[in-house]
Amino acid sequence: MTKITAGPSHTSRYTALDPVPGDVELLAKVRELIDDLSPDNAELLTAFHRIQQAYGYVPRETIPVIATKFRTTPAMLYGALDFYSEIRTVPPAETVVEWCSGPACLLKGSMNIRRVLESILGCEMSQNTDDGAFGLRLVQCDGTCHLAPLVRREGRYIGPLSVSDTIRLARELKGEGEPEPVPESGGLKAGEGQPAVESAAEQEGGGA
Amino acid sequence: MPTYEELRAQAEQARQPTPGPQRPLIKVGVTTCSRAVGAQETLDAVRKELADRGLEADVMVTGCWGLCYAEPIVEVAHLGRPAVLYGRLTADKVPQLIEGAVATDRVGVVPELALAVLADEPLEGVPPLSASGGLEFFAGQERRLMANCGVTDPDSIDQYISRGGYEGLAKALGMTDEQVINEVLESGLWGRGGAAFSTGRKWEFLRGANVTPKYMICNADEGDPGSFVNRNLMESDPHLIVEGMAIGGYATGASYGYIYIRDEYPLPVERMEAAIRQARERGLLGGDVLGSAQTGARPGGFAFDLEVVRGAGSYVCGEETGLIASIEDARGMPKIRPPFPAQAGVFDMPSNVNNVESYANVPLILREGAAWYASVGSENHKGTKMFSLSGQVQRVGILEVPLGTPMSDVVMGAGGGPPEGRALKAVQPGGPLSGIVPASDVGIALEPEPFKERGMFMGSGGLVVLDDSNCVVDLAIYFEWFAEDESCGRCTTCFAGTRRLLEILKRISSGRGRSSDPEIMRLLADTMSYANCVHGQAAPTVVMTMFSFFEEELNEHLYNKRCPAKVCRGMVRYEVVHHSDKLPAAEAICPTQAVVRENGSYRIDQGKCIKCDACREQAPYAIAVVDEFGPG
Ligand SMILES: Cc1cc2nc3c(=O)[nH]c(=O)nc-3n(C[C@H](O)[C@H](O)[C@H](O)COP(=O)(O)O)c2cc1C
Numbered sequence: 001m002t003k004i005t006a007g008p009s010h011t012s013r014y015t016a017l018d019p020v021p022g023d024v025e026l027l028a029k030v031r032e033l034i035d036d037l038s039p040d041n042a043e044l045l046t047a048f049h050r051i052q053q054a055y056g057y058v059p060r061e062t063i064p065v066i067a068t069k070f071r072t073t074p075a076m077l078y079g080a081l082d083f084y085s086e087i088r089t090v091p092p093a094e095t096v097v098e099w100c101s102g103p104a105c106l107l108k109g110s111m112n113i114r115r116v117l118e119s120i121l122g123c124e125m126s127q128n129t130d131d132g133a134f135g136l137r138l139v140q141c142d143g144t145c146h147l148a149p150l151v152r153r154e155g156r157y158i159g160p161l162s163v164s165d166t167i168r169l170a171r172e173l174k175g176e177g178e179p180e181p182v183p184e185s186g187g188l189k190a191g192e193g194q195p196a197v198e199s200a201a202e203q204e205g206g207g208a
Numbered sequence: 209m210p211t212y213e214e215l216r217a218q219a220e221q222a223r224q225p226t227p228g229p230q231r232p233l234i235k236v237g238v239t240t241c242s243r244a245v246g247a248q249e250t251l252d253a254v255r256k257e258l259a260d261r262g263l264e265a266d267v268m269v270t271g272c273w274g275l276c277y278a279e280p281i282v283e284v285a286h287l288g289r290p291a292v293l294y295g296r297l298t299a300d301k302v303p304q305l306i307e308g309a310v311a312t313d314r315v316g317v318v319p320e321l322a323l324a325v326l327a328d329e330p331l332e333g334v335p336p337l338s339a340s341g342g343l344e345f346f347a348g349q350e351r352r353l354m355a356n357c358g359v360t361d362p363d364s365i366d367q368y369i370s371r372g373g374y375e376g377l378a379k380a381l382g383m384t385d386e387q388v389i390n391e392v393l394e395s396g397l398w399g400r401g402g403a404a405f406s407t408g409r410k411w412e413f414l415r416g417a418n419v420t421p422k423y424m425i426c427n428a429d430e431g432d433p434g435s436f437v438n439r440n441l442m443e444s445d446p447h448l449i450v451e452g453m454a455i456g457g458y459a460t461g462a463s464y465g466y467i468y469i470r471d472e473y474p475l476p477v478e479r480m481e482a483a484i485r486q487a488r489e490r491g492l493l494g495g496d497v498l499g500s501a502q503t504g505a506r507p508g509g510f511a512f513d514l515e516v517v518r519g520a521g522s523y524v525c526g527e528e529t530g531l532i533a534s535i536e537d538a539r540g541m542p543k544i545r546p547p548f549p550a551q552a553g554v555f556d557m558p559s560n561v562n563n564v565e566s567y568a569n570v571p572l573i574l575r576e577g578a579a580w581y582a583s584v585g586s587e588n589h590k591g592t593k594m595f596s597l598s599g600q601v602q603r604v605g606i607l608e609v610p611l612g613t614p615m616s617d618v619v620m621g622a623g624g625g626p627p628e629g630r631a632l633k634a635v636q637p638g639g640p641l642s643g644i645v646p647a648s649d650v651g652i653a654l655e656p657e658p659f660k661e662r663g664m665f666m667g668s669g670g671l672v673v674l675d676d677s678n679c680v681v682d683l684a685i686y687f688e689w690f691a692e693d694e695s696c697g698r699c700t701t702c703f704a705g706t707r708r709l710l711e712i713l714k715r716i717s718s719g720r721g722r723s724s725d726p727e728i729m730r731l732l733a734d735t736m737s738y739a740n741c742v743h744g745q746a747a748p749t750v751v752m753t754m755f756s757f758f759e760e761e762l763n764e765h766l767y768n769k770r771c772p773a774k775v776c777r778g779m780v781r782y783e784v785v786h787h788s789d790k791l792p793a794a795e796a797i798c799p800t801q802a803v804v805r806e807n808g809s810y811r812i813d814q815g816k817c818i819k820c821d822a823c824r825e826q827a828p829y830a831i832a833v834v835d836e837f838g839p840g
């Protein structure tokens with residue numbers, strides 16, 4: 001049951017840091033959050049996870065605090081932080097929509113969904129709007145492909161989505177009640193290629 | 209420390225999950241998949257409905273059967289009658305279920321809601337859940353690794369033990385380490401993480417290392433998009449993995465283990481951690497595993513413990529040296545091998561990395577013996593393999609079949625093939641590095657060689673299905689994007705190579721392909737084969753298999769600037785081709801006001817249109833996708 005005795009090699013490069021300026025309260029809280037962790041146990045990712053759990057991201061100003069705790073340099077630490085896509089260094093938007101980038105979703109039309117989300121919410125994938133109201137987050141497939149194509153919001157899965165559903169969802173999020181002249185299309189999903197006959201009238205009228 | 213027999217007796221004594229007289233047993237599967245469609249709400253509703261009606265019943269949480277397409281699933285069992293599985297049982301259907309299956313005297317089946325019956329024969333028209341006919345998704349399945357999935361409570365070590373759990377470990381402790389490895393070698397087990405290397409051989413390497421401490425590492429990064437078999441096992445039967453790792457520790461002399469789970473899998477983290485805690489409480493992990501100090505399994509006894517490490521979102525951390533770097537807190541960059549992990553692994557100590565499913569096979573091999581293990585499978589490959597089926601199939605889910613099973617049995621049989629009216633185009637096995645199998649080869653055996661012969665890999669268990677509405681060039685763009693995005697950046701061949709491949713493919717898909725492009729891509733692939741790790745080496749596989757099997761489709765893009773499936777955005781545009789009473793709806797839905805009404809008719813403003821397909825969803829007869837270049 002021997003646990004690691006040797007610490008990660010980069011700790012040897014550690015030199016003590018000057019006290020860091022910043023939000024004193026935040027830094028104190030972060031110190032407390034990671035107090036029981038130790039560099040010898042390789043618990044840096046745990047530290048990131050805990051901080052992100054508490055604040056929704058890892059505030060940049062906490063990096064020196066974590067570095068001190070783990071006896072490494074902020075540069076080393078930033079290098080590790082930057083490597084992992086699920087650890088974020090900017091605060092999340094007020095409303096975050098997570099978009100699955102996986103293959104099942106792709107084959108079922110996720111690109112169309114992405115396009116309308118970007119267009120209506122007014123931000124690119126992996127960005128927030130300037131006012132921080134909306135954010136789009138690219139996520140990897142977690143194996144809930146029976147709902148493809150899907151988005152997630154506040155842990156809730158929404159799918160399989162048609163493009164029309166997605167547009168309604170995005171408009172609702174934006175608070176744009178949209179005038180709907182006709183009832184919903186009912187079940188036609190994105191990418192379901194074959195044009196369905198819409199009504200007898202138009203079949204006769206529109207054939208030419 | 210209790211012995212195995214004492215633990216077993218204790219487990220049998222603990223209340224077993226069986227229905228009692230006048231007391232049905234209700235099981236609700238709660239996993240990532242089923243929670244996504246409301247299993248937690250179903251569970252709450254079942255409890256509430258029973259309480260409101262004052263009905264007696266036991267309610268139990270289980271893992272899942274792998275029937276993703278039919279989640280949430282509720283099982284109702286009455287004493288002396290076969291249990292019935294109910295599918296798509298969302299909370300709103302719970303009152304109907306409880307009324308029909310629990311409240312009425314006749315302890316009946318509710319056929320409208322029923323999915324399958326746990327018996328060999330149909331019951332009131334409900335098909336049996338059996339491998340030899342019945343529910344289609346079960347046809348041909350051989351449930352060994354998944355024997356407990358959907359059946360037991362993943363948080364109950366007693367249920368695991370009472371079904372033979374930890375017997376393999378107990379047996380192993382009565383053998384020498386060499387005997388254990390021989391048993392694993394004899395079974396023929398090879399790694400399920402992608403490389404298909406002999407597990408017994410790997411363990412021999414670690415056993416031969418004479419530096420301590422040694423480590424057992426479980427690769428639960430499952431980064432291949434479209435693979436979710438490891439997740440199912442961790443959520444449904446976590447002790448199987450704990451037991452497999454402990455046996456590995458004993459056989460190789462490792463004293464500590466890490467289970468590295470990807471960040472996208474919070475529930476497996478919870479369930480694995482709970483399993484480790486329980487195993488420790490029962491003396492199945494810790495300083496003296498199963499009282500081995502007294503029984504003399506090894507001088508001083510066998511000590512082994514485990515810890516879960518949560519990843520943070522990086523595909524190359526699934527590569528074993530990247531994973532080790534990530535456990536060590538660094539950037540998870542793959543390193544050059546040798547040294548192999550067995551020589552210098554985590555913290556430079558000898559280590560063994562195996563996939564979740566590889567470890568999960570081990571307790572069964574030890575418990576039932578190598579001969580039993582090898583009783584299913586093909587000529588050259590013994591045992592079973594789990595696959596996750598997704599994409600253009602009617603039934604998405606996870607199944608376990610003997611190695612060598614024709615892929616068509618899984619894709620067309622169990623999965624039901626593509627949706628009504630569409631034709632199978634291809635199957636994309638095992639992740640971004642694996643390639644694309646054309647429909648004409650869908651009958652190949654699920655074992656490594658047929659894939660290798662075609663310049664592909666079988667991979668770790670994902671099977672993503674394409675139909676004729678999908679475009680192969682589009683899929684190749686996705687995989688090269690993924691490879692580029694996830695490249696760790698150590699080798700120029702890899703990060704620049706994937707970037708170039710992506711640029712060229714994107715150019716082709718926008719109608720600006722050049723006749724020199726295929727040659728450049730082949731050259732890039734050749735160069736990339738010299739990258740440091742398999743990520744860079746295999747990143748061009750998808751493009752290469754496109755050359756081999758989808759050349760016509762590629763050439764159509766390249767020379768005629770046409771996407772036959774009308775997926776590549778740069779090659780199509782939306783047009784109003786008929787009049788229809790649905791066009792006002794199309795106008796209303798358009799996110800960019802590109803559907804314009806003029807003099808009573810409609811047209812699409814191409815400058816505004818973002819090609820999102822919503823208008824065509826609304827008015828599929830009136831609006832069509834037409835080729836941008838050349839004749840429609
Ligand atoms: C880029 C890359 C990603 C990988 N991802 C995984 C993974 O998610 N899970 C896994 O078990 N193996 C993965 N592997 C394979 C591992 O390097 C290693 O071969 C495997 O974990 C060994 O276990 P096994 O022998 O039990 O298959 C990956 C390999 C590469 C090159």
Ligand code: SF4
Pocket residue numbers: 524541542543694695696697698699700702703739740741742743744745
């Ligand atoms: S091949 Fe790619 S992923 Fe692998 S080490 Fe090189 S740059 Fe990193």
Ligand code: SF4
Pocket residue numbers: 782797798799800801802803812816817818819820821822823824
């Ligand atoms: S494809 Fe989308 S953006 Fe273009 S006209 Fe139709 S609804 Fe509007």
Ligand code: FES
Pocket residue numbers: 100101102103104105106141142143144145146148149150433434598
């Ligand atoms: S591809 Fe989106 S959930 Fe699997």
Ligand code: FES
Pocket residue numbers: 239241242272273274275276277279436440605606
């Ligand atoms: S239902 Fe369990 S894996 Fe999908």
